Amino acid sequence: xxxxxxxxxxxxIILSVSVFTYISSSIPQISTKPAITIADWxxxxxxxxxxxxxxxxxxxxxCAVCHSIGPSATARCPNLANVGENASKRKPGMxxxxxxxxxxxxxxxxxxxxxxxxxxxVFRPPAALNENEVKTVIAFLQSQGGKPSVTPSTNIDxxxxxxxxxxxxVDIKGNPHNGQDIFFNRMxxxxxxxxxxxxxxxxxxLSEIGAINTPDYIKESIINPNTDIVKTYKPDxxxxxxxxxxxxxxxxxxxxxxxTLKEKKKE
Amino acid sequence: MVDxxxxxxxxxxxxxxxxxxxxxxVFILLFVKSLPETDYREFPLLGSRIAIxxxxxxxxxxxxxxxxxxxxxxxTEFIGMRTKDxxxxxxxxxxxxxxxxxxxxxxxxxxILFFLIxxxxxxxxxxxxxxxxxxxxxxxxxxxxxxxxTYLYYYSWDTLSQKxxxxxxxxxxxxxxxxxxxxxxxxxATFMMSPGGVTDKGKLLNFWSAFMNHTWWPINIHRVIANxxxxxxxxxxxxxxxxxxxxxxxEKAHYDWMGYTGNFIGVSALIPLPFAGYxxxxxxxxxxxxxxxxxxxxxxxxLFIIQAILIAVLFIGTNYYFWVGMNRIAGAKRFVKYxxxxxxxxxxxxxxxxxxxxLVASLAEARKIGAAHHPLLGVFGIMSAKNTAVNIIILxxxxxxIFYRRANKxxxxxxxxxxxxxxxxxxxxxxxxxxxxxxxxxxxxxxxRIGFSVYQVLAVLFALVSVTTIDIFLFRRAKKTGEIxxxxxxxxxxxxxxxLAVTVVLLxxxxxxxxxxxxxxxxxxxxxxxTHPGAYTPTLGFASQIIxxxxxxxxxxxxxxxxxxxxxxxxxYEK
Numbered sequence: 158x159x160x161x162x163x164x165x166x167x168x169x170i171i172l173s174v175s176v177f178t179y180i181s182s183s184i185p186q187i188s189t190k191p192a193i194t195i196a197d198w199x200x201x202x203x204x205x206x207x208x209x210x211x212x213x214x215x216x217x218x219x220c221a222v223c224h225s226i227g228p229s230a231t232a233r234c235p236n237l238a239n240v241g242e243n244a245s246k247r248k249p250g251m252x253x254x255x256x257x258x259x260x261x262x263x264x265x266x267x268x269x270x271x272x273x274x275x276x277x278x279v280f281r282p283p284a285a286l287n288e289n290e291v292k293t294v295i296a297f298l299q300s301q302g303g304k305p306s307v308t309p310s311t312n313i314d315x316x317x318x319x320x321x322x323x324x325x326x327v328d329i330k331g332n333p334h335n336g337q338d339i340f341f342n343r344m345x346x347x348x349x350x351x352x353x354x355x356x357x358x359x360x361x362x363l364s365e366i367g368a369i370n371t372p373d374y375i376k377e378s379i380i381n382p383n384t385d386i387v388k389t390y391k392p393d394x395x396x397x398x399x400x401x402x403x404x405x406x407x408x409x410x411x412x413x414x415x416x417t418l419k420e421k422k423k424e
Numbered sequence: 425m426v427d428x429x430x431x432x433x434x435x436x437x438x439x440x441x442x443x444x445x446x447x448x449x450v451f452i453l454l455f456v457k458s459l460p461e462t463d464y465r466e467f468p469l470l471g472s473r474i475a476i477x478x479x480x481x482x483x484x485x486x487x488x489x490x491x492x493x494x495x496x497x498x499x500t501e502f503i504g505m506r507t508k509d510x511x512x513x514x515x516x517x518x519x520x521x522x523x524x525x526x527x528x529x530x531x532x533x534x535x536i537l538f539f540l541i542x543x544x545x546x547x548x549x550x551x552x553x554x555x556x557x558x559x560x561x562x563x564x565x566x567x568x569x570x571x572x573x574t575y576l577y578y579y580s581w582d583t584l585s586q587k588x589x590x591x592x593x594x595x596x597x598x599x600x601x602x603x604x605x606x607x608x609x610x611x612x613a614t615f616m617m618s619p620g621g622v623t624d625k626g627k628l629l630n631f632w633s634a635f636m637n638h639t640w641w642p643i644n645i646h647r648v649i650a651n652x653x654x655x656x657x658x659x660x661x662x663x664x665x666x667x668x669x670x671x672x673x674x675e676k677a678h679y680d681w682m683g684y685t686g687n688f689i690g691v692s693a694l695i696p697l698p699f700a701g702y703x704x705x706x707x708x709x710x711x712x713x714x715x716x717x718x719x720x721x722x723x724x725x726x727l728f729i730i731q732a733i734l735i736a737v738l739f740i741g742t743n744y745y746f747w748v749g750m751n752r753i754a755g756a757k758r759f760v761k762y763x764x765x766x767x768x769x770x771x772x773x774x775x776x777x778x779x780x781x782x783l784v785a786s787l788a789e790a791r792k793i794g795a796a797h798h799p800l801l802g803v804f805g806i807m808s809a810k811n812t813a814v815n816i817i818i819l820x821x822x823x824x825x826i827f828y829r830r831a832n833k834x835x836x837x838x839x840x841x842x843x844x845x846x847x848x849x850x851x852x853x854x855x856x857x858x859x860x861x862x863x864x865x866x867x868x869x870x871x872x873r874i875g876f877s878v879y880q881v882l883a884v885l886f887a888l889v890s891v892t893t894i895d896i897f898l899f900r901r902a903k904k905t906g907e908i909x910x911x912x913x914x915x916x917x918x919x920x921x922x923x924l925a926v927t928v929v930l931l932x933x934x935x936x937x938x939x940x941x942x943x944x945x946x947x948x949x950x951x952x953x954x955t956h957p958g959a960y961t962p963t964l965g966f967a968s969q970i971i972x973x974x975x976x977x978x979x980x981x982x983x984x985x986x987x988x989x990x991x992x993x994x995x996x997y998e999k
Contacts, residue, residue, distance in 0.1 A: 162669035163983075169919055170979055173926045174972045181730050181968030187723040189944060190960040217945065222717055277714060284714075285950070373624065380623060400629045405621055408629070 190216050198289040198309035203296065206308040210297030218284045218294060223275065226301065234276060235269045241303020253303060257295045258313065261286075288315065331406070331413025339411055344399065346411075352418060359394055361387045367416035375412045379403075433579030437571045440528055445564070448535040456543050463547040464956045471958060472544040474970060477940075479540060481933055481974040483533035486981070487609075488647075488932065490526050491602045492655025493519050494577070496689055498595040505588045515682055518989075519659060520578045525985045527574055531567070548947045552612060555628055559608050559635070566605045573598035606651075607644050614639045616948050617939060618711040626951045638711040642704035649693050649700050654928050656690025661925035662986055664918035667911075677911035683921050684749065690924065691742050691821065695888070698735070698814050699881050708942070715942055715949065727938055727964055732778035734931045739817050740770055741920045741927070746824040748917040754906025756831035762823075769820050773813035811877045812862030815884050819855060822888055826895060833902035843898045847891050854887040929978060933971030941967070 190212075195201065201209065214220045225232035244253035248267060251259070259266050264276035279286045279294075286294065289309040299305040307313075340346045349359040356362075366375060377384050382395035399408070459465070467475040497516040504512030542549050553560070577594045584591040614637050621633025628634060663683035670676040709716030718724060747763050750756035837843070861876040943949045945959050 162665065166665055166668065166919075166922055169922060170926055171976065173923055174930065174975055177730075177734075177930050178965075178968045178972045180733065182965035184726045184729065184964065186963035186965050187726070188961055188963045188966075189723055219714065219718065219944075222714075222723075275713065275717075285953075376623065380627065380629065403629075404633055405623070405629050 195289070201293070201309050203305055203308055206293045206296040207300045207305055209290075210293035210295070210300075213286065213290055213294050214297055218279060218286060218290075220284075220294070234272055237298060237301055239302035241299045241301040241305070244298070244303065253299065254295065254307060254313065257298055258291075258315075261291055261294065288313075331409035331411070333410070333414040333417050335407070336410035336412065336414030339403070339407055340414060344403070344411075349395070353421065361390055363415060364418055364421040366418050368419040372412050372416055375415050376408060379408055379411060427580065427583045430576060430579040430583055434572055434575045437524065437527075437575035438568065441531055441567060441571045444528075444531045444535050448539060451539055452542055456539075456546075459543075461546070465544050465546070467540070467544055472540075472956070473958060476537070476540055476544065477970055478974050478977070479533060479537045481936055481971070482978060482981075483530065483537050484936065485929060485932065485974070485978045486526060486530035486533055487606070488651050488654045489658060489982075490523060490530050490574075491599075491606055492651035492653075492658065493523055493526070494574070494595065494598050494602060495652050496655040496659055496686075497523075497577075498592060498599060499689060500685065501588075501595060502592060505592065511678075511681065512685075515659075515685065517578075517581050520581070522985055522989045523574050523578065525988050527571065529981060529985070545947070548952065551626065551948070551952060552615075555615070555622070555631075555634055556612055558631075559611065563605065563608050566601055566608065570598065570601040570605060573601055603648065606647060607640075610643050610647065611635045611637070611640055613939070614643050617943060618708070618715075619948050619951050622951060624951070626948070639704065639707050642700070642707045646697070646700040646704050649697055650932070653690050653693035653697060654932070656686050656688070656693060657921075657925045657928045658686070658982070660684075660686030660690060660921040662686075664921040665986070667913075667918050668915060673911050680752075680910045680913050683918065687742065687745060687921060687924070690928075691825070694738060694742070695818050695821070698818075702811070702877065712949070718944070719938070719942055723961060724938055724941065727934065729778050730964065730968075731931065731934060732774070734927050734934065736774040736778060736817075737927045738924060738931075739821055740774065741924050743767075743770060743821055743824045745917055745920045745924075746828045748920070749913055750828055750831050751914070752909045752912040753828075753831040754909075755834070755904075756827075759827040759831060762827065766820050766824065770817060773817045773820075776813040777810050777817075808862050808865035808876070811880055812858055815858045815880050816855065818884055819851070819858070819887060822891070823851065826891065829895065830899055830902075832905045832908060833899045834905060835898050835902055837898060837900070840898060843894050847894050847898075850887050850890055854883045857883040926975065926979070929975045930971060933974055934967075937964075937967040937971065 195209065214224075223232065223234040225236050225238075227238045228236060241253070244256045245251070247256050256267075261279045263278060265274050268274050277284070279291060292307050292309045292311060292313065295307045296305050299307060347356040349357040351358060351362040351364070353364050374385070380400045382397060383392045386392045403411075464472065466472055470478075497520045500512045501516035504510065504514075504516065573594060577591070577598050580591060580594065584594075611634075615634055618638035619634065620637035621630040621635070622628050660683045663679045663686055667676055667679035667683060670679055705716075705719070708719060720728070743766065747760075750759060835843075858880045861880050865876050941961050943954075944961050945954050946952065947954045
């Protein structure tokens with residue numbers, strides 16, 4: 158009887174588990190793969206660029222989580238079926254490439270009416286696309302009703318989007334008001350750095366830091382002050398205790414405040 | 425003077441764990457350190473991912489076993505002490521005995537897992553070591569602490585039989601060590617999912633922010649409750665096996681009672697689990713909106729349908745067990761007439777809960793229900809209907825329990841009519857509150873709606889506490905229509921108990937796949953990329969195969985542990 162019960166229970170468990178496997182295998186099966194590794198991006202043809210861009214769109218980039226290509230009842234962001242044709246008409250004076258770059262690097266710069274502003278900039282995690290990957294995505298998007306012209310070898314000057322990158326950083330990470338408070342009142346950074354005529358002179362002036370440096374550079378300078386010393390200033394002057402005394406969020410807040418400083422106000 | 429038997433038992437435990445540690449260190453020093461440096465190494469045939477997946481899952485299941493059973497044991501020992509019913513004390517002891525075997529298996533799987541991570545993912549391990557190395561040493565110390573208290577708890581059962589309070593304190597300390605161990609390991613797992621305290625490039629800024637990262641507390645709470653639930657259902661499954669293989673009526677009666685007790689503790693923990701899970705989901709959203717969208721509206725949205733099916737099995741199974749169990753209680757027939765309506769309510773709620781739908785609203789729905797007011801919470805708010813269904817399922821299960829509880833009792837207090845009326849009003853009102861907020865949720869902005877789930881939960885908790893309290897006083901010194909005829913429950917009820925245990929294990933595997941899969945191609949989300957050529961997020965079908973295989977291996981080991989326990993019990997009798 159005992160062994161009989163053991164056998165019956167074993168069969169029952171195997172059957173229960175099989176039903177679970179069967180049901181789980183019967184529903185829509187979705188898997189994702191990261192973008193394939195490309196040895197030489199510069200050699201990709203137009204067709205290959207579109208193909209890779211498509212893979213990133215539906216895979217690593219995570220674009221298809223919200224966007225659809227063609228009508229969809231569940232898409233949360235615009236249908237991109239004819240985006241190749243529409244991109245050059247979205248904003249007057251802006252080419253399709255410029256529009257794509259802006260939409261990918263700073264999605265909140267232009268929100269198609271009626272859609273929520275939920276897209277994160279693609280250069281930041283979780284998508285974390287590099288410049289070449291972004292270009293292939295643009296090629297894929299151009300191929301949706303437009304004339305593809307971009308490949309990774311296409312020369313796109315991203316320096317003019319530096320501000321956009323900085324702006325996107327503010328949108329995601331930090332609270333500039335809190336950062337300003339920490340800078341002036343809590344950590345007394347102002348006692349060494351001058352901003353618009355106020356502050357000390359032991360460290361570099363920061364009135365235009367947002368226009369001349371990236372968020373990552375500023376952040377690194379707070380965490381490891383000696384990483385890059387501005388000419389005419391001495392190393393080991395700035396304390397190294399900020400990383401211990403501030404939370405990651407507070408550092409982000411300071412960075413988000415500093416990158417808003419783009420222009421020196423007249424004294 | 426320390427009892428010799430207790431001392432020998434503790435030394436035995438320490439020796440076992442020390443040997444496992446020594447073997448692990450020797451393997452790492454001799455084998456791993458001699459290999460050339462690389463980011464990844466391949467596990468033969470299975471591949472690294474599947475090897476780690478299966479071993480990690482088995483380790484976690486056994487860890488849940490050695491964490492859940494002591495909680496169960498301390499609760500039942502406490503009940504035994506209070507009620508002076510030796511049955512509870514024996515039950516606690518019977519399961520504590522299994523702990524030593526289970527602990528050894530857990531430690532072996534843990535050591536294999538550690539070895540495989542160091543061997544197969546050296547770059548990842550190096551990074552984790554840089555961030556968390558102090559906790560690794562603490563973890564080792566806590567393992568030894570847990571071993572001491574596990575063996576002390578078991579071997580001092582006779583010695584401290586007259587000092588039950590002290591024995592319970594040892595049991596509680598065992599749980600404190602076990603829970604601390606779990607909290608430590610949770611910090612590593614949750615850091616991989618929601619890293620904090622480091623820069624974008626992974627440099628450590630603040631250890632405590634890394635340790636107590638965004639999802640640490642929600643996972644801690646969720647796992648503590650889930651372990652109690654797991655422990656209860658495993659005990660019930662064991663009892664079911666013993667019931668089905670029992671030769672005498674006396675044995676049947678004992679294991680019927682044990683199954684009921686295990687199931688009762690399992691269900692008690694199951695009831696708050698959806699609330700804890702909901703909190704965890706919200707925190708994932710708050711940490712990273714993209715991760716939240718991938719979870720609820722991306723590639724994992726279908727997983728929640730499977731989750732709903734499994735949870736439905738748990739709740740419907742539990743209710744069915746109560747209903748079948750009432751057949752062995754004289755006087756219970758008067759409650760049978762309600763069962764059909766309750767079954768219909770359960771099925772309707774389950775149908776709502778498992779309706780295939782991407783849980784993040786579509787654009788059209790989002791516009792209708794006002795998500796434009798708050799895009800983050802708005803899309804989450806579509807759960808209005810599903811939250812309502814879960815709360816009604818919980819209320820119905822509670823009602824089943826109340827019927828079961830009063831099955832053989834007739835009230836004698838003179839305020840019985842008023843008491844029952846108040847209970848009915850509470851039930852009715854709470855159900856109305858839950859449904860009202862569920863429906864009203866569709867007519868208010870998302871930011872308002874998201875708060876409604878809190879009112880629903882509070883209303884249900886109020887019903888659970890107030891109705892139970894009234895019931896205790898209502899049926900004090902109640903007239904009995906007959907005793908519960910333990911052992912006379914139909915065998916099919918025991919298969920329900922086994923199904924509940926299998927379902928819990930599958931559910932744990934499924935949610936483990938979700939938690940790890942959410943990171944997609946990241947070892948540590950947004951900090952360290954998984955650059956292994958085989959890095960991908962597998963389909964649910966494939967994952968279910970791995971989960972099923974792991975589940976079967978786990979139950980094979982559990983059967984082995986039970987067999988060992990039974991064998992040593994026989995040996996003791998022979999001695």
